[in-house]
Amino acid sequence: MTTRARPLTFASGDHDRLVEHRRDDAWCQRQWSDPQTRVLVVCRDQIQVAASSSAEFWSTPGAAAAGERYLLGADVAGSVRFAVRVADDTVGDFRSLRELVPGASSSDASLLCHAVALAQWHATHSHCPRCGAPTEVAAAGAERRCPADGSSHFPRVDPAVIVLVTDSQNRALLGRQDAWAAGRFSTLAGFVEPGETAEQAVVREVAEEAGVLVSDVELLATQPWPFPSSLMVGASARVEGTPEAQPDGEELVEARWFSREELCEAVASGAVVVPGSLSISRWLIDRWYGGDLPDSGADWR
Ligand SMILES: [Zn+2]
Numbered sequence: 001m002t003t004r005a006r007p008l009t010f011a012s013g014d015h016d017r018l019v020e021h022r023r024d025d026a027w028c029q030r031q032w033s034d035p036q037t038r039v040l041v042v043c044r045d046q047i048q049v050a051a052s053s054s055a056e057f058w059s060t061p062g063a064a065a066a067g068e069r070y071l072l073g074a075d076v077a078g079s080v081r082f083a084v085r086v087a088d089d090t091v092g093d094f095r096s097l098r099e100l101v102p103g104a105s106s107s108d109a110s111l112l113c114h115a116v117a118l119a120q121w122h123a124t125h126s127h128c129p130r131c132g133a134p135t136e137v138a139a140a141g142a143e144r145r146c147p148a149d150g151s152s153h154f155p156r157v158d159p160a161v162i163v164l165v166t167d168s169q170n171r172a173l174l175g176r177q178d179a180w181a182a183g184r185f186s187t188l189a190g191f192v193e194p195g196e197t198a199e200q201a202v203v204r205e206v207a208e209e210a211g212v213l214v215s216d217v218e219l220l221a222t223q224p225w226p227f228p229s230s231l232m233v234g235a236s237a238r239v240e241g242t243p244e245a246q247p248d249g250e251e252l253v254e255a256r257w258f259s260r261e262e263l264c265e266a267v268a269s270g271a272v273v274v275p276g277s278l279s280i281s282r283w284l285i286d287r288w289y290g291g292d293l294p295d296s297g298a299d300w301r
Contacts, residue, residue: 006277008221008280009101009109010109010110010113010226012107013110013224014107014110015075017073018073022139028140031080031082032061032069032082033061037080038079039063039081039082039083040059040082040084041083042084042085042119043086044088045226045227047094047097048086048092048095049093050093051093054093054095057095057100057108061082065084067084067087069140069141070118070141070142071141071142072111072114072115075107075111081111083119083141085119085122088123097112102278113224116226117224117229118141118155120226120229121156121229131146135147138152156229157231158229159231159233160225161190161202161235162234163189163205163234163237164187164234164236164237164285165188165212165236167242167257168241169242171242172258172263173188173212173245173256174186174188174256174263174274175187175245175255176255181273183270183271183272184272186279187285188209188210188255190204190208190209192233206237209248210246210255211244211255212245213239214237214238216236217237218235219233220234220284220287221234222234222280223280223283225280232280234280234283236284236288242257245257260288260290263289263293
């Protein structure tokens with residue numbers, strides 16, 4: 001099998017998160033005053049772009065609207081980066097990650113992902129889960145704290161497994177959820193449950209959704225996925241023989257085995273649309289396929 005080394009979107013992670021400075025308010029304030037510092041202005045799950053260019057999403061501290069401020073870190077050149085979360089009704093030109101990331105560098109894609117995932121967590125954790133009091137930003141945005149009972153709350157990340165299953169003929173198992181348009185197929189995925197390993201989650205999810213029993217689960221790569229707070233754990237797994245797939249009718253309405261030739265032909269004809277290059281699902285499919293599938297022109301997952 002040919003393994004492609006295409007890097008995963010959102011996974012470069014080459015900004016220094018400056019963990020050692022998070023609790024130093026004076027240091028953070030000095031960075032905010034530095035003309036080299038740059039800011040992402042986040043509204044809900046979108047980033048503000050400049051009036052002059054929709055490809056320019058870095059603002060300066062002086063130009064950024066007021067809001068909660070979170071330290072992201074420093075880029076590879078040492079420039080400090082913040083995110084500011086503004087109110088949901090803020091007027092401006094805001095764009096989604098799906099619009100911005102294809103034109104961004106891998107370093108900027110990681111920072112955009114960090115900013116949007118963090119801002120969404122803050123937006124939905126305004127109150128203490130223990131006592132209900134309003135919480136406050138702490139550690140430059142890496143934490144929220146409850147002033148009433150002193151409890152600390154940390155950004156949540158939800159691990160999900162996503163798996164490319166092959167049979168004894170090296171066909172790949174892909175499925176379609178009811179909400180997806182006809183012809184859209186992807187690898188199978190599901191959240192890891194409490195007390196479960198990622199490998200166990202793969203076996204359970206595939207059995208539940210497609211009615212086949214897999215073994216030889218191998219974890220291949222992980223990808224932060226800020227829609228809103230997942231960590232996708234990409235895996236491969238195998239089944240013995242060539243069992244019929246049986247979609248559960250709830251999570252999956254179709255589950256089909258594809259040989260490389262069948263998938264190539266189906267994608268080329270437009271009968272099947274696979275996920276776009278942003279996702280680890282496509283990375284898994286390309287890894288199995290051993291090259292580039294024909295371009296289906298849609299980045300839908
Ligand atoms: Zn509390």
